[in-house]
Amino acid sequence: MSxxxxxxxxxxxxxxRLARIEGHVRSxxxxxxxxxxxxxxxxxxxxxxxxxDSTAKVLLKDHLESCVVDAVHHGNQDKVL
Known part of the structure; x- marks a missing residue:
């Protein structure tokens, strides 16, 4: 993992959110x-x-706003995409 x-x-x-989901699954x-x-x-x-699904959307948005943007700024967009 990078x-x-x-x-x-x-x-x-x-x-x-994942902690709440974990508790819900236990119940x-x-x-x-x-x-x-x-x-x-x-x-x-x-x-x-x-x-x-809602948590995945939050994570995807965060990924796009941080990982992808950072990769573009550093010329690594092909690797991230």
């Missing part, structure tokens, strides 16, 4: 162990998928 030498403005937000696992209704579990899985 080392980054520029600021990722949304890193803390991404990490916080879904508990629901399954408790033999809760399948529809309830599926609904919670859908919520986690949406949360992951």
């Amino acid at each position: 080392e980054h030498h520029h600021v990722h403005k949304q890193r803390k937000q991404v990490v916080n 879904i696992k508990e629901m399954a162990n408790e033999e809760r209704d399948c529809s309830e579990i599926l609904l919670q899985i859908a919520a986690v998928r949406k949360a992951l």
Whole structure:
């Protein structure tokens, strides 16, 4: 993995979102162990998928604004893209 030498403005937000998602997934696992209704579990899985998608969008925006812009400024855009 390459080392980054520029600021990722949304890193803390991404990490916080992932921590919430991690807790949500643990609670879904508990629901399954408790033999809760399948529809309830599926609904919670859908919520986690949406949360992951939202987090991915934040991360992608951060990547475009930091990694890609930095690469362009340093002539490395082909490598990053």
